[in-house]
Amino acid sequence: FADCGLNINPNADELSEIALASAESWKAFMPGVEPKVAMLSFSTMGSAKGDVPTKVQEAVKLANEKNPELALDGDLQLDAALVQSVADLKAPNSTVAGNANILVFPDLEAGNIGYKLVQRFGGAEAYGPILQGIAKPVNDLSRGCSADDIVGVVAITAVQAQMAE
Structure with a gap:
């Protein structure tokens, strides 16, 4: 999960850098497992309009320009990022949807709430x-x-x- 504890409201460029740094951290700790980065939003592939989806879509564009080899996609709702049957409906052309192993939240508020929900209700270690x-x-x-x-x-x-x- 990124970013859940530092950057309050990153802009698109900062969000792209968070995604790229997270993929590098993944590679360091999970050798041999390809990072698959989902850039999260309340929208999937432009299904909703607003400042957050627009920021996330711009971050995806920037990250893909900086590292075109990285499996990174968005904007994706959480269910489309993690659940293949939902991904097939909402983002059928995505190489990440349904298989994400890195979740980049659009801001600190969403990330912090998300990780604490998973930790406290899902029993995950954080x-x-x-x-x-x-x-x-x-x-x-x-x-x-x-x-x-x-x-x-x-x-x-x-x-x-x-x-x-």
């Missing part, structure tokens, strides 16, 4: 924020984190430091 685009590994913790969360983020940061050497 680590971070994992900060990207900084010269040395630096990460953060939510004030509501547990001791296990601290151990997890320390382990991630240690691995990042080893990979940077």
Whole structure:
């Protein structure tokens, strides 16, 4: 999930950079598994109009220009990004829809609410924020984190430091 803890309302260029950095982080931690980036919105492939879908569509265009080899698509609603039967209806020509493994939220509000819903109601483990685009590994913790969360983020940061050497 990106960005869930730092950038309040990124513009299209910032959102594209968040997506690209997230794909690079995915590659570092998940070697051999292709990143598939879904740029999320309340719209799927322009099905709704508004500032958020427009921003996300522009971010997709910018990210694809910067890295045309990356599997990245949007704007996608969450269900179209994750559920193949929904993707087949809403985004049949997408190479990412139904198979996304990276979810880029349009703003901090959506991302933060989304990850906490999954963590608290879905029982998922949530680590971070994992900060990207900084010269040395630096990460953060939510004030509501547990001791296990601290151990997890320390382990991630240690691995990042080893990979940077």
